[in-house]
Amino acid sequence: MKLIEKSLGQIVLSIPRSSALFRQYDIDFCCGGKQTLGRTVEKKGLDIELLENQLLELSEDTLEKDWREAPLSEIIDFIIVRYHDRHRAQLPELIIQAEKVERVHANKLAVPKRLTKYLEALYEELSSHMMKEERILFPMIKNGLGANAAAPISVMEQEHDDAGDILEIIKKITNNVTPPAEACTTWKVLYNGINELIDDLMIHINLENNLLFPRALAGE
Template structure:
């Protein structure tokens, strides 16, 4: 039998503590370990829409060494300060946080990002490094995200605030599917922007655009993570 990836030469073998991390889901690790989401961003692992995958499966699916990632998380367990654990809070408080920290913020971010993308494409569209099509893609994301957030604000969140968690299963199913679509849109954004990496000679507008895109991506992934892996789970298990 051929050796598994973990058994191949050059890949470290896990000790017991790291092995335990390998078998936990990305969503669980993002909840448990302060700074885990930063590690997942570094390795381009989807802890929000793909949060149900184990660390081992997610890493192997990307051709990465899962033990290397587990080691980085293991160090965070020992050194990072405690983060706010929303799993311990009432759904009303988490919903309030999502509305102010993410819904309101996305509504501020996207119009400015679209403006900057239009400017970059207008001025630098002839360059092969220009993210042509980015402005239109961001407009599509804005439209889809606005419709999604309105469903949450007008349908799901009122149900959860009334204690109707289990009866909210149908809208939660729809919103999870839409989260997957948001994840696919983020993947396309990375393709258009060379993983949000500006060329060495990029102008200030181009760099400001990519800084904003990086912040938006991080915010949207954390937003989806809190809903998929905390809010929805708590509601269905109530």
């Protein structure tokens, strides 16, 4: 299958560092991971030849871990430790930093107004979501009941979309998470942390939406 015909989710799972490349082009490969590369490029008016060449260059590298071949229980354990636990550590610190930046720089035009509120909303959304996965969905999948989990999986996918919507608002009010020239150290550290969170969350959602859930529903 040609790259242009592959879904964004498939590409991220098979080509090292393609997720970082897609972030550069502001391409949503997690909640929008079922969209083909060709359709995405057409909608965004990008240069398909350039993007394909960049992806082909990346494809020469070796994946650190090919999760497409891993047992579902191993994928779940990895998601909890690498992403769930990480999000629980990231967001409280980002909320503290955002509150400080909004308070100290309240009189500056570039200050990301209401950023604290949206980070708190994301934390609340993800905390509830991850708890439901860990207590209900993941045990079902580990016990071989993934084929019967269509309803909870549908709910989880919708909640992924909801988290993605909050991320889009955060990106908008932070100028795509780009600190202004007058940004202090805390402001820069905050934006670095938000970019790391976005990267982590997009890869996390892609692993679930486009690998774990389809394989579980197929009865693996």
